[in-house]
Amino acid sequence: MSFPQRLIDGYSAFASGRLQSEQNRYRELAERGQQPEIMVIGCCDSRVSPEVIFDAGPGELFVVRNVANLVPPFETQGTYHGVSAALEFGVGVLKVKHIVVLGHAHCGGVRAFAEDAEPISPGDFIGRWMSLMAPAAEKVGARGKLSRAEFLERLEKASVVNTLDNLMTFPRLNKLIERGAVAIHGAYFGVATGQLSVLDRATGEFRPAKK
Numbered sequence: 001m002s003f004p005q006r007l008i009d010g011y012s013a014f015a016s017g018r019l020q021s022e023q024n025r026y027r028e029l030a031e032r033g034q035q036p037e038i039m040v041i042g043c044c045d046s047r048v049s050p051e052v053i054f055d056a057g058p059g060e061l062f063v064v065r066n067v068a069n070l071v072p073p074f075e076t077q078g079t080y081h082g083v084s085a086a087l088e089f090g091v092g093v094l095k096v097k098h099i100v101v102l103g104h105a106h107c108g109g110v111r112a113f114a115e116d117a118e119p120i121s122p123g124d125f126i127g128r129w130m131s132l133m134a135p136a137a138e139k140v141g142a143r144g145k146l147s148r149a150e151f152l153e154r155l156e157k158a159s160v161v162n163t164l165d166n167l168m169t170f171p172r173l174n175k176l177i178e179r180g181a182v183a184i185h186g187a188y189f190g191v192a193t194g195q196l197s198v199l200d201r202a203t204g205e206f207r208p209a210k211k
């Protein structure tokens with residue numbers, strides 16, 4: 001199969017449009033390196049692209065995306081830690097000032113966890129990865145009288161809060177947060193409405209950001 005024509009067409013539109021207006025910025029960024037102040041931890045979901053939602057240009061956001069925007073707690077055992085490596089670089093080298101965990105509605109990863117979905121492959125990578133949100137699910141408790149949609153939204157939002165807790169387990173980052181050098185935030189994107197909500201950590205509520 002050849003390289004997707006959609007990408008060739010998209011690149012062509014980029015090269016004749018956005019690249020034209022941002023060529024200087026790209027050159028400058030190439031010379032002096034990237035210095036994004038904001039790191040976003042988002043989901044792989046194709047509907048929830050941080051650069052699109054936040055209208056960001058090149059060099060503005062340091063983004064790590066994974067299934068269901070999770071961060072495993074700090075640990076030095078094991079082998080390959082993609083999120084920890086991105087955090088290490090974002091915090092230690094780029095010295096980002098903000099880390100935003102961006103959850104979203106209709107998250108397939110959260111739904112797979114909630115519905116205890118059958119493994120897709122023998123490796124059950126999603127199942128094992130999504131077990132990271134078990135503490136969040138415990139806090140939410142049973143579905144009770146909530147509709148399926150309401151329950152999943154609660155889980156999605158609780159998982160964002162749990163991920164913020166996991167960020168606090170990274171010793172270096174923890175110190176920077178306590179010193180006020182780095183702030184961590186939770187946010188939630190409503191895919192159908194396009195509404196962004198921001199977590200008020202004092203109350204635990206997600207409040208709609210102004211459109």
Ligand SMILES: [Zn+2]
Pocket residue numbers: 043044045067068069104106107108109110
């Ligand atoms: Zn998702």
